[in-house]
Amino acid sequence: MLLKDEKAWQFVFPMEVKSVITRPSPGLLLKGSGFYEISGLAWSGNGTIRQVEVSADGGLSWALAALQGPVLPRAPVRFRSAWQWNGGSAVLQSRATDDTGMMQPTRAAFAEERGLRGFYHYNAIASWSINEKGEAANVYA
Amino acid sequence: MSMLKPLALLAIISTAAPALAQAPQFGQPIAPADLAPWDIGIGPDGAGLPPDRGTATQGEMVFISKCQACHGEKGVNGTNDALAGGSIAPGKPALKTVGSYWPYATTLFDYVRRAMPFQESKSLTNDEVYAVAAYILNLNGIVSADEILDAQSLQKVKMPNRDGFIPFPRYPK
Numbered sequence: 001m002l003l004k005d006e007k008a009w010q011f012v013f014p015m016e017v018k019s020v021i022t023r024p025s026p027g028l029l030l031k032g033s034g035f036y037e038i039s040g041l042a043w044s045g046n047g048t049i050r051q052v053e054v055s056a057d058g059g060l061s062w063a064l065a066a067l068q069g070p071v072l073p074r075a076p077v078r079f080r081s082a083w084q085w086n087g088g089s090a091v092l093q094s095r096a097t098d099d100t101g102m103m104q105p106t107r108a109a110f111a112e113e114r115g116l117r118g119f120y121h122y123n124a125i126a127s128w129s130i131n132e133k134g135e136a137a138n139v140y141a
Numbered sequence: 142m143s144m145l146k147p148l149a150l151l152a153i154i155s156t157a158a159p160a161l162a163q164a165p166q167f168g169q170p171i172a173p174a175d176l177a178p179w180d181i182g183i184g185p186d187g188a189g190l191p192p193d194r195g196t197a198t199q200g201e202m203v204f205i206s207k208c209q210a211c212h213g214e215k216g217v218n219g220t221n222d223a224l225a226g227g228s229i230a231p232g233k234p235a236l237k238t239v240g241s242y243w244p245y246a247t248t249l250f251d252y253v254r255r256a257m258p259f260q261e262s263k264s265l266t267n268d269e270v271y272a273v274a275a276y277i278l279n280l281n282g283i284v285s286a287d288e289i290l291d292a293q294s295l296q297k298v299k300m301p302n303r304d305g306f307i308p309f310p311r312y313p314k
Contacts, residue, residue, distance in 0.1 A: 001309075002229055002235050002237065002242075004231060005231050006229050006230065006231060006302075006305060007305055007306070007307050008229075008242075008305055008306050008307070009306070009307060009308070009309040009310075010306035010307065010308060010309065011308075011309060012309045014311075014312075016311070102311075115231075117229075117234060117235045
């Protein structure tokens with residue numbers, strides 16, 4: 001995996017801890033402000049998901065999500081969290097931590113460690129922006 | 142409670158052992174002669190290279206007829222991966238090629254013989270693989286046009302990015 005300088009990591013096999021919000025997500029429309037369930041999947045090639053946190057303000061504040069069992073090593077885990085959408089713009093993020101203690105890095109922290117030229121094994125926190133129409137879009141936040 | 146757990150475990154072990162002995166016997170041992178056609182891996186140090194040979198001059202004809210349609214004339218600007226040139230210099234998108242990225246020339250022999258041409262892999266003779274590997278290395282300025290590549294000389298080729306790899310710092314325990 002090519003790093004930000006001219007060096008590359010050799011033999012990188014594990015997919016490190018990662019998560020993604022599957023609902024809401026691009027293509028799914030929020031129909032008006034109110035209560036929604038944020039839901040998604042988390043997994044780690046290094047072990048078992050210990051916790052997943054969810055943010056609706058681009059990572060300024062985080063709430064612990066509930067995990068749906070069984071929570072097994074190297075297996076996707078469904079997480080969910082309640083969210084009251086006020087109808088304004090929002091940035092949804094999920095951040096998983098596995099039982100090795102590794103937490104998903106921000107995109108900036110990921111880029112600082114290994115640059116963004118590697119392509120494979122990208123596991124930074126993913127962000128969906130929500131606009132006033134209730135549309136979700138992938139953004140870097 | 143503290144006694145129950147070991148007892149329960151013991152029960153599982155004692156019932157599991159006969160179950161294993163009665164497991165269905167799938168498959169059969171493979172004869173060395175049957176395995177040989179599949180055992181074609183080449184080590185970074187050249188282990189496994191066959192006693193054949195080729196030069197870039199010979200490889201050019203192989204490349205034009207077997208590779209160029211996808212990889213482009215002289216290994217650039219094709220519809221598939223570039224094989225020559227490229228750069229992994231910092232601060233811009235990388236173009237990883239045999240010349241700019243690969244640490245070992247021996248991998249080129251393994252990969253071409255195993256996987257190329259895409260639509261008829263394993264169709265090249267060992268001489269053709271050596272020759273086309275020499276041609277690709279020549280396109281990258283790594284070997285001369287008439288240098289004979291064989292098991293001895295290929296593993297001695299020093300690739301430009303030979304020292305470009307460092308261990309992954311977080312191997313799982």
